[in-house]
Amino acid sequence: MSHPVTDLCDAHSDKIQVAEPMFADFGGEMAFSGRIHTLKCFEDNSFVRSELEQPGEGRVLVVDGGGSMRCALLGGNLAKLAEDNHWAGVVVYGCVRDVEEIEACAVGVKALAAHPLKSRKQNIGELGLSVRFAGVEFREGDYLYADADGMITATQALEL
Numbered sequence: 670m671s672h673p674v675t676d677l678c679d680a681h682s683d684k685i686q687v688a689e690p691m692f693a694d695f696g697g698e699m700a701f702s703g704r705i706h707t708l709k710c711f712e713d714n715s716f717v718r719s720e721l722e723q724p725g726e727g728r729v730l731v732v733d734g735g736g737s738m739r740c741a742l743l744g745g746n747l748a749k750l751a752e753d754n755h756w757a758g759v760v761v762y763g764c765v766r767d768v769e770e771i772e773a774c775a776v777g778v779k780a781l782a783a784h785p786l787k788s789r790k791q792n793i794g795e796l797g798l799s800v801r802f803a804g805v806e807f808r809e810g811d812y813l814y815a816d817a818d819g820m821i822t823a824t825q826a827l828e829l
């Protein structure tokens with residue numbers, strides 16, 4: 670479904686937000702795109718699991734983890750859940766763990782870094798808010814396009 674992010678940038682520079690290049694690729698799919706579903710949570714990934722348990726066809730879960738460098742919000746089990754439920758991708762403004770297991774999953778995963786520690790599970794998080802990081806406002810239902818070159822969002826689907 671997706672076109673190269675560079676080509677989309679060239680064709681639609683007036684319609685897009687471009688994320689600052691702070692993310693590394695961890696998933697088995699380098700290129701992914703879909704409608705944004707947002708989750709804001711801090712060092713607690715309870716809602717990452719409950720959202721990835723939902724059908725994810727054509728969707729990207731955008732997790733605003735506040736950029737925490739103190740634990741991981743996604744690991745191998747949750748990446749497998751994302752794959753099984755057909756999520757296009759997960760973007761984590763925070764850390765992930767089980768790097769080799771995540772890489773084996775057919776899902777896109779962009780995150781700041783790897784961290785070996787798991788997060789709390791106290792059911793704290795907020796869904797569907799507009800969240801802001803990497804210089805972009807990620808809005809529920811907007812379109813996200815990502816590949817090895819970076820990540821952009823737009824309010825409409827982008828074509829070439």
Ligand SMILES: O=C([O-])CC(=O)C(=O)O
Nearest residue numbers: 743744745746747787788
């Ligand atoms: O459960 C967690 O906190 C994350 C994790 O390790 C996994 O997804 O395998």
